[in-house]
Amino acid sequence: MARPDNDPRTNARVAAVQALFQSEQSGESAETVIDQFVRHRIGNDSFEEGSIPEADVVLFARIARTASQQQDTTDALITEHLPADWPMHRIDPVLRNLLRAAVAELWLEHDNAPARSIISDYLDIAHGFFEGDEPRMANAILDRIARKLRAAEFDKT
Numbered sequence: 739m740a741r742p743d744n745d746p747r748t749n750a751r752v753a754a755v756q757a758l759f760q761s762e763q764s765g766e767s768a769e770t771v772i773d774q775f776v777r778h779r780i781g782n783d784s785f786e787e788g789s790i791p792e793a794d795v796v797l798f799a800r801i802a803r804t805a806s807q808q809q810d811t812t813d814a815l816i817t818e819h820l821p822a823d824w825p826m827h828r829i830d831p832v833l834r835n836l837l838r839a840a841v842a843e844l845w846l847e848h849d850n851a852p853a854r855s856i857i858s859d860y861l862d863i864a865h866g867f868f869e870g871d872e873p874r875m876a877n878a879i880l881d882r883i884a885r886k887l888r889a890a891e892f893d894k895t
Contacts, residue, residue, distance in 0.1 A: 754802045768807075812837075853887075
C-alpha cells in the first residue's frame, strides 16, 4: 500500500491495521506483533516491504492493544451494524481489522481526535487497500458506530 502523505497519526493507523491483520493471520499475540512492528517496521523510509515511516508509536500501540484486548466488544459493535446475512467472518480480513482498529480508536477518544477525522483517515486507508465497495461499507459501519459511541459530537451538528 502506498500513501502520498507522511502523517504520523495516519501511519500509526495503517500500522495498527497491518498489525491486527498479522496477529489474526499468524496467531501471534497482539503484544508480540506490536513489539515486532516497533522494532523492525516503524520508522523506515517508505511503505515498501511492509515498512511504516514516521508513525506515532504511542497511538499505534494503543489502537492495536485496545482492538486486541477489547475484540469481543468491538466485534459485537461491528456485527450489530452489519446486514443480518453478512456475518463477521465473511468480511475481508483486512477490512475486518481496519474496522476493529477504527472502532478501538473511536472508543479510546485518544487526545480528543474528532470522530469524523478518525473515520475520514480510516476511509483513506481503506481506499489504499480496496478498489471496490469496501470503503463505502466501512464508512456506513463506522458512521453508525461513531454516532453510538460519540453521540455528543454528532448532536452538535
